Amino acid sequence: MRLLFVPLLAAALVVVPGPAASAAQIRVTSLPALQSAMDKANPGDTIVLADGSYSAGSTLSIKRSGTGSAPVTIAAEHTGKATITGSKTFSFAGGVHNVVLQGFKFRNGAALSVPAGASHNRLSRNDFQLTGDGNWVSVNGDDTEVDHNVFQNRTSQGVFLQILGPSDAMAQNVHVHHNYFYNHQFSGDNGGESIRLGLSNHQSYSAHAVVENNLFEKADGDIEAISVKSSDNVIRYNTIRDSKGYIVLRHGNRSTVEGNVLFGSGIRFHGNDHKIVNNYVANSGGRAIVFGSGDEADSGPTSKLHDRPDRDTVAYNTLIGSSSVIDGDGGNFKPKDCVVADNIVKGSSGTLVTLPSGSTVKYEGNITFGGTAGIPSRNVDPKLVKDAAGLYRLASGSPAIDAGTGSYPYAAKDFDLQARTSPFDVGADEYFASGTTRVPLTKADVGPAAS
Template identity: 70%
Template sequence: MVTLWCTGAASGASSPHSVRVTSLAALQSAVDAAKPGDEVLLADGVYNAGTAVTIRRSGTATAPITVSAEHIGRARITGSTGFAFSGASYVVLRGFQLRHGGSLQVPPGSTHIQLTRNDVQLTGAGNWFTVSGDDAQVDHNIFHDRTSQGVFLQILGPANDMAKRVWVHHNYFYNHAFAGANGGESIRLGLSDHQSYSANAILEYNLFEKANGDIEAISVKSSDNIVRYNTIRDSRGYIVLRHGNRSVVEGNLLFDSGIRFHGNDHRIVNNYVANTGGRDIVFGSGDEADSGPTSKLHDRPDRDTVAFNTLLGSGDLVHGDGGKFDPKDCVLADNIMVGTSGSAVAMPTGSIVKYQGNIVWGTAPGSIPTGGYRSVDPKLTKDAAGLFRLTSGSPAINASVGSYPYAAKDFDLQARVGVFDIGADEYVASGVTRIPLTTNDVGPNSA
């Protein structure tokens, strides 16, 4: 059944329409007829799909086509397949409960696709969502409760490039419980043979809980990306720059998780890492000095900067991870490192790292040279959200060394003033304080 009503202009004028349908066959027909600005709504209910609902029509930048559940989360798609895109652009897919087999793919050539406010728990093997089209947006979805190998969300592209400018934000990634050794990431951004291609993706304001399907919750295997303002908790998965160069990891709040990186010219700044069970930051081991464009080996970290982070834990806070090729021409500057055992820095002999302005407290300095740190109490205090912050008498205030203008906003996104404070937090007596993301901030029903 199809119900059609006009949403705009005077009689006789061309205007967007809303179409309400009550079957998948009617949904396909309405999608095939959709014009820019039209909205197709699937009524509440459970729908078994034996063939994909294929979206071929395109909207425009100012008038996208919207294919939506009539009410968020109350149209469930089961069966062997779900939605597919073919040459479509400027389309919004919104609000479905996806419980079908197979996967959802945005292929190269389908651009400006928005996947928003969906509840995703597919029944098939393989990767659940794969985005290979440029300028896609994946936001306010929940991906949850997976026990099989495969990733929740993969961003890829054509065979010889990466999808460009994909924006992933305000999603909830929950309970990936695959127990194998590899292949259970929450997000994989590229593949080893795509590492030299620039993606310019932004992954921000996502919440990860029980991201245990792999040691990499976010696995970056492409170049020129930004991973910022995410919260990871209760997860064995880290943020990992596995392949590629020139990415930024900034302002993330990590609890019993951490950051590991390989490759060149990365910036790891303004992150808050509290890891009671492992290492906070890992200069990844190098199996080769410089990776070729299709290499699967670990690349040596070259010219990477780790600055203005607050690192708390009971193990080695910064670790070199061994490997044949030691880190080269890297920087570890203006970090607060507070531990209860292990050491502040455990970098292999032969590493070429510039150390400056760090504060080490409560733990042995390890391999950090005398001139690269001060052993003073940073005077941190726990706030109502459980984050340890600077207090007014802290020796970290106005005490950084060196010039790092790309760290000019602290983990609260407040501007640093004058000489920057050491660590992720810039002390502002009456400033706005950020809190870790919760389920109220992400997913289909968040603002």
């Protein structure tokens, strides 16, 4: 006989009812009772763990699946009020699908993993601050959603969130959004990324992941806050501030980096056929956009070397720095058949675009100001004005208005997500006398408490 839990749950917990004959809301007050309830769960059931701190000495196994319209939900009764400590954590069985794990505070030593073969599962509104090393959360299952979590306060090597898959493929269609990545302070040279999307030996596999609307602050565990090592991904609308970590397309091809707002950070890329469009990057030290070094012409499927940038497009971005605002890392294999078009590049001294000699890059429609251009461009004041959110936008009368020269239909929405009118304005911002303007993400927009 099921124990029905009648009182309303916290607002962050959304219960999708299953068939009337089977769906239930079940409240438990111990981990053994939680395991028992999970072992009997039916589609549409919601199991909530009462507020408190619980030491997990054995694995909490999730073996029962829901459906697309009636997931199994395993949740803290109130978001952030049920804390998991101890040496173990939840474990998704292979093949489990349509399960939501929601609202827990993880202060335990074991990493959480969604295995290959498990699909359409969701990690939502959790707080991860683990005591163990390694990768804290690993996603290897297709169609996993990771949203409204916080990953915070780490000093050891390893990543907050690893997305990979089976040995011969990438997890497909993983969606990572509205998470808060905060304070990764690993002091080593490598291996402290906030998100790692793939590995070098997975670079040729398409993932079709979307990483969007996440906030990164103090992402200092690695020079790569988001490290992409797979193909065909979208990294968009994220905010990075107060961090040394960049968005980096380290391995793989055909990814899009779009509409991100970066302060003191930047975008670096290797590989082929990437689109870097509509981003706002303000880096007082320069190097807002970096064409990565080429140690080989084209990486093999298991190579760990740096692939030459080929046929990559950098268009309709607003880039603000000092000198070398668009830069290159060199290497024996220089950027080849790339495009830098219709960007605003504003500096304060020196040469603004400093790609290595021997690069083959098409330049068109760029506006440079505040230093020596270093490329064919219109060297003219773009008339940027700072808005209330600290973003420099086009002012009325800017020479950037209606000045776009190239045809780049994938840049048809500016970084405010407003439809551009032809001819497009140069830079990330399409000028409108009035309308909705975007602001950088803050803590209120992401994490467990956000709407």
